[in-house]
Amino acid sequence: MKLEKFHGIIPAFYACYDDQGDISEARTQALCDYLYEKKVQGVYVGGSSGECIYQSLDERKAVLSYVANHLKGKMTLIAHVGAPSTRDSIELAKHAAALGYDALSAIPPIYFKLPDRSVFKYWTDIIEATPLDFIIYNIPQTTGYTLTTSLFEKLLANKKVIGVKNSSMPTMDIERFKKTGGDDVIVFNGPDEQYVAGRIMGADGGIGGTYAAMPELFLQANQFILQGKFEEAKHIQSDINDIIIALCSQNGSMYAVIKEILNRRGVNVGSVRAPLEGISSEDSGPIDEIIVMIDQAIQRYCQ
Numbered sequence: 001m002k003l004e005k006f007h008g009i010i011p012a013f014y015a016c017y018d019d020q021g022d023i024s025e026a027r028t029q030a031l032c033d034y035l036y037e038k039k040v041q042g043v044y045v046g047g048s049s050g051e052c053i054y055q056s057l058d059e060r061k062a063v064l065s066y067v068a069n070h071l072k073g074k075m076t077l078i079a080h081v082g083a084p085s086t087r088d089s090i091e092l093a094k095h096a097a098a099l100g101y102d103a104l105s106a107i108p109p110i111y112f113k114l115p116d117r118s119v120f121k122y123w124t125d126i127i128e129a130t131p132l133d134f135i136i137y138n139i140p141q142t143t144g145y146t147l148t149t150s151l152f153e154k155l156l157a158n159k160k161v162i163g164v165k166n167s168s169m170p171t172m173d174i175e176r177f178k179k180t181g182g183d184d185v186i187v188f189n190g191p192d193e194q195y196v197a198g199r200i201m202g203a204d205g206g207i208g209g210t211y212a213a214m215p216e217l218f219l220q221a222n223q224f225i226l227q228g229k230f231e232e233a234k235h236i237q238s239d240i241n242d243i244i245i246a247l248c249s250q251n252g253s254m255y256a257v258i259k260e261i262l263n264r265r266g267v268n269v270g271s272v273r274a275p276l277e278g279i280s281s282e283d284s285g286p287i288d289e290i291i292v293m294i295d296q297a298i299q300r301y302c303q
């Protein structure tokens with residue numbers, strides 16, 4: 001019951017910048033409103049899609065505040081507080097707790113390759129800093145660190161650890177984490193390209209970087225799974241994957257392309273922060289085509 005609020009579609013929240021590239025409160029609120037209208041289950045704030053790695057501590061705290069002030073009580077709020085040092089991570093965690101977030105989450109330590117005991121200590125230090133529940137973030141392709149089922153089990157001994165957001169590519173990892181944790185633990189599908197497969201292998205919900213570009217399609221994929229309509233789920237996933245491949249095939253980074261799509265839909269959240277690249281003039285036509293792909297898939301599957 002306690003975990004019900006984490007089921008469903010939870011978009012990773014994008015960094016919202018003004019035209020100078022600074023965090024924009026108004027644009028952050030505009031993205032909040034957009035996602036609220038789409039009826040998503042919650043948002044995951046300040047993760048990869050939030051460009052956390054390129055932001056100062058004060059900027060990250062500001063984003064956490066703007067989102068909470070606007071969405072608290074309206075949907076589930078998860079704060080990603082992973083930062084290079086434990087000290088900064090704890091500062092973010094305390095800030096998120098004071099704002100009333102529903103849960104914290106963090107990647108493992110980055111840059112230095114640390115032994116498992118240091119990774120365990122890093123996550124535990126964050127967990128102990130606040131009363132909030134905690135979701136481990138396993139994303140080996142960006143952090144270089146792979147969560148094992150044995151470390152997962154050790155972390156689960158702490159009752160504040162409620163689950164893992166798994167972004168490794170094998171869906172079997174989802175099945176193993178679910179098997180290790182049992183019903184009382186929540187496993188989130190990470191890779192949007194295999195949302196349907198992840199759910200079938202045991203994921204209870206999903207947190208994803210492309211959900212906000214096409215929330216209708218992921219909400220519908222979730223519905224198909226809940227209704228046992230696996231043929232339909234397979235087809236919508238296939239169309240989603242055509243869209244994701246197109247999002248990732250432009251000159252601009254995937255996030256820049258998604259933000260331009262939102263902009264053309266009337267939600268201006270600015271561009272991305274370097275070294276991520278913004279869109280180029282050549283991307284303009286293909287972005288129009290991606291919007292058509294999304295709209296056609298919505299027409300096809302969502303009544």
Ligand SMILES: CC(=O)N[C@H](C=O)[C@@H](O)[C@H](O)[C@H](O)CO
Nearest residue numbers: 048167190191192193208209210
């Ligand atoms: C590596 C990475 O950022 N993975 C995200 C989180 O799991 C995904 O949601 C991707 O953004 C998505 O699957 C598109 O590749």
Ligand SMILES: CC(=O)C(=O)O
Nearest residue numbers: 012047048049208209
């Ligand atoms: C992509 C994703 O889930 C994140 O922003 O962390």
